[in-house]
Amino acid sequence: MIRYLIKNNFKLMFRNTWSVVVMLLGPILVIAVLSSAFSELMKSYEGVDEFAVGYRIQEVAEDNLMIETVKVAGEEAGILFYEYPQGEIKDVMEKNELAGFVEFSEGTYVIYTSADYEVEGITLEYFMNKVMNVGVNASLQLQEQEKIVLPVEELEFMPAVDSKDYYGIAYIVYFCWCGMICATGVLSNEKKYGIVRRFQVSNISELQNYLGKFIPITLTVTVGMAIATTITVLLYDIHWGNSILSMLIVFMMILAGAALGMMLYNISDSLVITIIIQFTIVWFMGFFGGSFETYMFSSTSDTLKHLSPIYHSNRALVELSCMGESNYVASAVGYSLVITVVCSTIAILAGCIRKRGRA
């Protein structure tokens, strides 16, 4: 029976023009507005002029070929490397007005940055991370037998990303969490016209009833977001990173958003309360998670940022886009999975309690 419930609820959600239009046009318009409004802010990342960086090779470091590669790549990227073998690094940087300094030692390197050259420092970190990864991969290909290990210090890495890509990704993330809007037509009809009673006078279990809505919401939002993403990619030239990981993260968020909405609805039994509470929760998660101001410049506390599932998803997707990899993929997927399981369980229990009725 669940097949027919899913099929017909899916049709109902897609025939609700208003919600489909909101889910499609919403991200497209918001991305256009925010990416152009904040393009100046984000330009500080991409519009850095050529700058000078010092470097020093410790005696134990032997991989001069790698350093030459770094210098050549740096020149192409507008980062000029000059060797300073002597003196206190701090003094050398001040004296020579260097934006940064890299100290190479065996198998590792340390970056020194200055508060006066914050953006250049971030760019240097990004460049070093990128170029060293490329270098390691190239060396691995050349010398398959000899394993080169570069234990790079854990850096609070700030990716270079433009406003189009940032908001293009962040608002797809944001709208994924608001997918419950697709179910408004079905749920309000069910309640308004006593359709819920028909379900009660039937063999349908609460689990089937839940899945009969959860799956169509997920499908509708997935299709809607896929179309919205395709349109934004074509219109604004937004770059997504690793497509399989990105799709996985987005899909997991859609599941979590639908489960959260269904849980709130089954507890409150009111569509208005559900939408208000869910949108408030999502707004706060987005506020701390970088949907309204970029998480790179966010003034909110790190603890609150990390509590927000949107932060993990945003960061993972943005890093995948500009770096091709991210340490946040697991936490983004895990967070969404936990929310989906917990909210679904509570939603089904709440539905059972409601169905059992009060004597």
Add this chain to the structure above:
Amino acid sequence: MGDIILKTTDLTKKYNNKVVVDNLNIEIRKGEIFGLLGPNGAGKSTTMNMICSIVRPTAGEVELLGKNPWKQKKDVIHKIGYIPQELAIHGNLKAWENVELFTSLYGMKGQQLKNAVNESLQYVGLLERKQEFAKNFSGGMKRRLNIACALGHNPELLIFDEPTVGIDPQSRNFILDKIKESNKKGTTVIYTSHYMEEVEAICTRIAIMDNGKIIACGTSEELKKLVNGGDENITLEEVFLTLTGKKLRDYAE
């Protein structure tokens, strides 16, 4: 008359200490068309909802086809067809999709479901309009579709909660004929309505309910005798008004 299909024993429902249904005892036998009459707020819909296991009784028992619908729901619920007072259909689904959705809730699938959908639509005269969206139907057609959605699984007991509200005489007549037709095939019917002539025309037994209690029960003739000592000129409406009074009722259930 056949076996008892529905029996309520001291069935009671209270909302915030207000008694809506008060120690209700009724017995309905297989093959009957049982009419339940009452003014607004009499407790008819609450009674129907308790019978269908939509609303949990505060006290008392419901026995449906020998089983308790609250404790043995899976064994008995598929034998009921419930037609709610509201038009419980989706306007954005086509006629056949509505019937398919609600019939599938009883475990039907595949060709069996397709046949059931077509038969139900044929029964209410909507087969040729099956591809149209329900939102484009007239009031009468929506009412008929509302009924079709409860017929697909061939229930033994049909419960109609005011099924003819706001429709034209032709549609009303059609619905009443279909109810009688179903009854002739062996389906037991419980019918609530405000329209006295409808109840008188189709019901084999009528109960008048007020303030949560059955205040009179019997055939139309028996009720008339009860009020006016057998004067055949009295109408059921006059019987109803004599028993329930002429004071306006502004309750909402």
